[in-house]
Amino acid sequence: MKVVVLGAGALGSIIAGHLARAGEDVTLIARGDRARYLEENGITVTGLAEFNTPCAxxxxxxxLTEADVLIVAVKTHDTEAAIASLDHLKIPSVMSVQNGVVADAKLSKVFGEANTVGASASFSGEVLADGAVRFTVNAGFYIGELPDGTSERVQGIAAMLERSGILSKAVSNIRTVQWSKFVTWVGGMPVAVLSRLATYKFCSDPDSALICARLVKETAALADAAGIPLQDSPPMPIMEIISGTEQEAVGKIGELGARLESEAPDHRWSTLQDLERGRYLEVEETLGYVVAEAAKEGIPVPTVETCYRLINGINRIQQSQRRP
Known part of the structure; x- marks a missing residue:
């Protein structure tokens, strides 16, 4: 398969690097200094895997004139402009590893519903100052047909990724997987940004863990209103958090913190990495989406809304202070 990965941040570099190392036909779309660095040095991955590989x-x-698979790995607010640059291609399988639950609709609009595949990335990393990528979590790359079901194409893509070293699986309930990951993401991102702590640290503290629990419960209520069943999404045990008391939820999140301290002490939320680098934050398409949809459904999401407005303010102020 001829694979194009759109976006050379942590996830895009990890995907393209693993595929290139495995001998797959992969091209990574990058911009500016990042593109020049990769052309000169190849992709260097550290952490859970240690290698350097050349990559187109x-x-x-x-x-670009053809592709069998497109994997979109740009930030959510860059989606429309980024995929518009590829609308000259007829690509039979297009998917996104972005945060949130709105990407599939955007991809379908450009590439067609039949060509859009559901995906969810439960793996992460960080682009380091020297240009290498630290691979911190490899919990799964899930792929499925929309709105549900599997097929030969998603099984083939998942098998290709699995062979490369990224844990991957074709699933028949991709909407559930996507929303479960989103609930987990909303449960952690705001606390990561507002505390500026490594993930295990804020999970281990009872007060910040309580905020995580409330964020999970509120976002899960929106999924329930949409008729989307949830399931545990590694690494966070969201089903126990949703069904238990706040005190029980804090205990479960604390257990996660202890496990992360042992297994992934360097893990930091990607949005926190963006904040520290002065980049635009993924707020409107994620927390903003929850707030807007909850308002339509009459679902109270006070913790999500408070975090949304705080982080939106941080984002706006930080961007206004950037040099032109």
Whole structure:
């Protein structure tokens, strides 16, 4: 399969690097200094995997003439502009590893519903100052047909990724997987950004863990209103958090913190990494989506809304202070 990975941040680099190392035909679309670095040095991955590999890099998407699979790994607020640069291609399988639950609709609009595949990435990393990528969590890359079901194509893509070293699986309930991951993500991102702590640290503290629990419960109520069943989404045991008392939820999140301290002490939320680098934060398409949809359904989400407005303010102020 000819694979194009759109976006050379942590996830895009991890995916493209693993596929390139495995001998797959992969092109990574990157921009500016990042593209030049990758062309000169290849992709270096550290952490859960240790390797350096050359990889085809394209800074001008218009030069691409064909692809079998497109994996979108840009930030959510860059989606429309990024995929528009590839609308000249007929790509039979397009998927997103972005945060949130709105990407599939955007991809379908450009590439067609039949060509859009559901995906959810429960793996993570961080681009380091030297240009390498630290691979911190490898919990799963899930792929499925929309709105549900599997097929030969998703099984083939999952098998290709699995062979490369990224834990991958074709699933028949991709909407559940996507929403469960989103609930987990909303449960941690705001606390990571507002505390600026490594993930295990804020999970281990009872007060910050309580905020995580409330964020999970409120977002899960929105999924329930949409008729989407949830399931545990590694690493967070969201089903026990949702069904238990707040005190029980804090205990479960504390257990997660202890496990992360042992297994992934370097894990930091990607949005926290963006904040520290002065980048635009993924707020509107994620927390903003929860607030807007909850208002339509009449579902109270006070913790999500408070975090949304705080982080939106931080985002706006930080961007206004950037040099032109």
């Amino acid at each position: 890099v394209a800074s001008d998407p218009s030069i």
